[in-house]
Amino acid sequence: MAGSTPVVTKVADSGQQAAAPAKIEINGLSKVYKGRNGDVIALQNTDLTIRQNEFVCVVGPSGCGKTTLLNIIGGLEKATSGSVKVDGKEVTGPGKERGVVFQQYALFPWKTVLKNVEFGLKLRGLGKQERKEKAESYLEMVGLKDFADSYPKELSGGMKQRVAIARAYAVQPEVLLMDEPFGALDAQTRAQLQEDLLRTWQKEKKTCFFITHDVEEAVILAQRVIIMSARPGRIKEIIEVDIPYPRDQGTKLDPRFVEIKNEIWSKVYKEYLEVSK
Secondary structure, three states: OOOOOOEOOOOOOHHHHHHOOEEEEEEEEEEEEEEOOEEEEEEEEEEEEEEOOOEEEEEOOOOOOHHHHHHHHOOOOOOOEEEEEEOOEEOOOOOOOEEEEOOOOOOOOOOOHHHHHHHHHHHOOOOHHHHHHHHHHHHHHOOOHHHOOOOHHHOOHHHHHHHHHHHHHHOOOOEEEEEOOOOOOOHHHHHHHHHHHHHHHHHHOOEEEEEOOOHHHHHHHOOEEEEEOOOOEOEEEEEEOOOOOOOOHHHHHOHHHHHHHHHHHHHHHHHHHHHHO
8 A cells, every 4th residue: 555554453253254256346545637728637546445334524624625536436527547346346437336425415305205215216217116115125224114214304404314325325335435424514414424323334234434523523433544644645544443232322432533533634644634734
């Protein structure tokens, strides 16, 4: 891994995770954008392996290529060089095995909550009754079954994001890509959705790639935290979070949590200072 020295600590399920097969393999990935004032290198020679069912969070200063990396994994952007493989197959575009949740909810305002969650199931050809039952089950999972007939304009921000998560889960992707999905929410709603997401992840066993600017959020969620450097974006360091699941907001009071959070924050802030020079 170019320019990085991973930090290795023991995690509660480290043996199981180390034995898990690779789900996402990123090799020599670079992305260069053409601009009026010259080329902008968003990602440079990035290597990373994410294991099956692993929860990984990515942190780093603004402009370090986090979202670009997610978009390439999701098949929404093309790399300039290098490759991304999911289950050994090279990513060349969007695929049903990968679901994406963005910071903006991207719900259809003219569709009910239920119809929003059904949308991807309809595209996959499921019959009316089957997709209704699946959509209802995932709305129940995120605590919104009673709002199935509501419209997005009638929901709070946190409820809209729950709908977006239910919609992503309903099509049963093997990989869930999340780009700051809780970034626009108030602290209380954010904390609740963190716990909801962890419970869902432990139940559904997805591979999660989660981008956040919030170091505390990264530590409460992830098995590993990926720290990216200031532009050009590279993986600077990987920190393993050796705090057992299940985790909740009380975990944030654990001395080990505070220690890991401070370690990551100091490294991210150092990269932020590089950007500010």
